[in-house]
Amino acid sequence: MTNTSDTCQVKTTCPYCGVGCGVNAEVSDNRLIAVSGDRDHPANQGRLCVKGSALHETTGLEGRLLEPRIDGASVSWEQAIDHVAQGFRKTIEAHGPDSVALYLSGQILTEDYYVANKLMKGFIGSANVDTNSRLCMSSAVAAHKRAFGADLVPGCYEDLELAELLILTGSNTAWAHPVIYQRIVAAKKARPEMKIVVIDPRQTATCDIADLHLPLKPGSDGYLFTGLLSYLADNDALDSTFIDNHTEGFDSALLAAKQLTGSVAESARLCGLPETGLGLLYDWFSRTEKVVTLFSQGINQSSSGVDKGNAIINCHLATGKIGKPGSAPFSITGQPNAMGGREVGGLANQLAAHMDFSDPANIELVETFWQAPNMVHQEGLKAVDMFQAVHDGRIKAIWIMGTNPVASMPDADFVREALQRCELVVVSDCIEKTDTTACANVLLPATGWAEKDGTVTNSERVISRQRGFLKPAGKSRHDWQIICSVARAMGFDAGFEFTSPGQIFTEHAALSGYRNNGRRYFDISALESLTEEQYNQLQPVRWPAAKQANLNPKRLFQSGQFNTPSGRARMVAVTPTAPVNRTSEQFPLVLNTGRIRDQWHTMTRTGKASRLLNHIDQPFVEISPEDAAQKQIADNDLVEVSNALGRCVVRANVTDRQPAGSLFMPIHWSAQFTSQARVDSLIAPICDPIAGQPESKYCPVTIRTLNSLWRGILISDKELADLPCEYWCKVPLTKGFRYELAGLQQPDSWQQWLASITTISPDRIELNSTSAYRLASFNGNQPELLFFAASRAHPKEAHLKKAHLKEALPNSAWLSKQFAQPISTAAQRMALLAGKPVDNSTDCGAIICSCFEVGEKQIQQAISQGAASTDELAAKLKCGSNCGSCLPEIRALLN
DSSP states (O other), X not given: OEEOSSOEEEEEEOSSSTTOOEEEEEEETTEEEEEEEOTTOTTTTTOOOHHHHTGGGSOSSTTBOOSOXXXXXXXXXXXXXXXXXXXXXXXXXXXXXXXXXXXXXXXXXXXXXHHHHHIIIIIIOOOOEEEGGGGTTHHHHHHHHHHHSSOOOOOOHHHHHHOSEEEEESOOHHHHSHHHHHHHHHHHHHOTTOEEEEEOSSOOGGGGGOSEEEOOOTTOHHHHHHHHHHHHHHTTOOOHHHHHHHEEOHHHHHHHHHHHOOSHHHHHHHHTOOHHHHHHHHHHHHHOSSEEEEEOHHHHSSTTHHHHHHHHHHHHHHTTOSSBTTBEEEEOOSSTTHHHHHXXXXXXXXXXXXXXXXXXXXXXXXXXXXXXXXXXXXXXXXHHHHHHXXXXXXXXXXXXXXXXXXXHSSSHHHHHHHHHHOSEEEEEESBXXXXXGGGOSEEEEBOOTTTOOEEEEOTTSEEEEEOOOSOOOTTOBOHHHHHHHHHHHTTOOTTOOOOSHHHHHHHHHHHHHTTOTTSSSOOOGGGTTOOHHHHHTOOOEESOOOTTTOOOOSSSXXXXXXXXXXXXXXXXXOOOOOOSSOOOSSSOEEEEEEOOSSOOTTSTTGGGOGGGGSSOOSOEEEEOHHHHHHHTOOTTOEEEEEOSSOEEEEEEEEOTTSOTTEEEEESOOOTTTBSSOOGGGSSOOOBOTTTOOBOTTOEEEEXXXXXXXXXXXXXXXXXXXXXXXXEEEEEEOSSSEEEEEEESSOOSOHHHHHHTTSOOOSSEEEEEOSSEEXXXXXXXXXXXEEEEEEEOOSGXXXXXXXXXXXXXXXXXXXXXXXXXXXOOSHHHHHHHHXXXXXXXXXXXXXXXXXXXXXXXXXXXXXXXXXOOSHHHHHHHHOTTSSSOTTHHHHHHHHO
């Protein structure tokens, strides 16, 4: 912590993606006033993405859960703890330990994870504890264990910069991991000869730097990599010495690869790719010494995700491209502490310290170390099966921490129904209103990012301190404190006497080294004797950090020694399979899901920063021009995407970046932000049979246009609910909320329609015609409510096509800015009703650069005035000069 006369600066870690960026938090008077990237942190070296740069805009108390509640009534912590403990204890006494469950999150800290796992598996006696990391990284975990003997990521971020060939597969790195993407961009700029290949059905922003983009058929990744193994064998590109000395299973792996993908032509056919493009990738891989294959959700979220991961690893093992600078198969995690959760056994099929249930000695070791009275001896239910058990009544009490499964689990409507049926639903969260808290009997206020204190582990195995620098808001408590209090109230006093996260961390570190002697690569026993002061001052450290060896290697497997009984890596025989849930005549299109640039998960935190909604403020579905024409869908139409499980109503984005036959929707919008856009309500609960990870990248659906008769914009200084229209989307502003609206029926009276949802001040001005209605109401000099509707409901207005409805409305961004300003003159009031300034001078167009709020029109104007490069635009407008996430879009405008 660094102090000045008025402020202090605290080094902490970003709470968003798995890059694990270091953050300098500038704090004054218990407020976070600014953030910057920590130049000393190995992950980001001073960079921050736009989400990280806006962290100080998300720590206000608006929307916070500030006190415990039981059935909606505020209670004391003593009452809440006793209610949860008694509920769990009585359920266990009546129905056994497997009648209760915990569902955790990759956004809680390692110390939180550790005590939750200890409570369930060692003291309650059930392994029904799983995490939302099951939804994103469990396929990679299982692939690592099959190949390496443990969940081990062999490479580091530096390898991405040293690689001569970098393959990005199943990862829109530019948007999902922007800081890593900028490190890659810088490496490519320094070494233009570096080759970058993007394997993705979509043409994403990441393709901006690609030498080769392979838009493979959705779900066909496995064929591509087994085909690569066949090619390597046929073209004398194997490292026979490495195979003979350091691997096992090569012959069976190659035989399996040859069965379906014995030639480039056959692999190309199965992947839906041109043979020349696929052959080029294969040739580059075979002739290049330093190769990194970076893979993420597009590989993992599959009914055969584990096999896909092993198909990638097989190619690296067969060529010895592992354990060396610039060479590795590299799984990059989605959440800030997915890795930390895996270290302490946060998954239902794990114990702790990278042990599992496959060896009884592991169970005995953990039982002895914990002095556990009720040690579990078999794995529990994985996430999808867990909520199925909640639905059918086998699990009667569930405690959900720091996650929103009613929005993020597959078949999300089923999950909501399961929780509504459950006898006891406890939710710990820092946010009051989520899709999941709406289903809870008990709400426990947890501290938020800026208040939490502990550690997280990023994708390159670096453990970093997340330091609390604000006082806990309201009556909120840390997750580890809540868990320990419940444990003690259940009668488990011994084992949960912790009074600080440092005490939990050192126990976790001691367990990692207990009876280890080099048997398990995860060993941080060098940290088991940290004092409180040393823990508080802990600098980023990469594991393993064993007490005996005193080694802290950047890369694993440098000596060719793996964590298997034989010390050899296992090459796995992979027979690729197509997705389980196939398209049909009824549902002919494949829906893919993923992230957008400026939002995080279900927007409970990033949705509080109005700046982060400037880039994309509404849910959408990307559709190809061919499919749009066939379905008679125009750009920006209101459409319904549906299948047998559910329906979503969103705007259409017609783009040639999307291949024919396939759609894309973002995962972020929940019922708190829009009427019907929870995309996971469409995802079938089909999982990888080994990992239990859902197939979220391949969902058969159909799409149709909805004949919206009107569209509207409503801006209010109050948050509104139950808006009576087919489509609404809430956009939080610096002041108030904006609602984008669309309806299938024309209200008889707009005045009555507005009166049904809010109170309107008598100080108002209105405009009313058959095709338009506008209202601005005021409280003194401050706008209180703005409403604009454009309609084509009346016969006389039939010429007003649906594509023109949006054009008949004013600019939402301009209105939002004006809503926060005093309006003191009649001319200003009339300009507000007109929806634009007289000279249109402040319309900057759609926001491209969120960091500096630079719009498309500003960039186009600068280009027309001679700016010919991203550097020149940055010098003129600053756009692209901070996190760089917008650079692909800026380059597209330049082109």
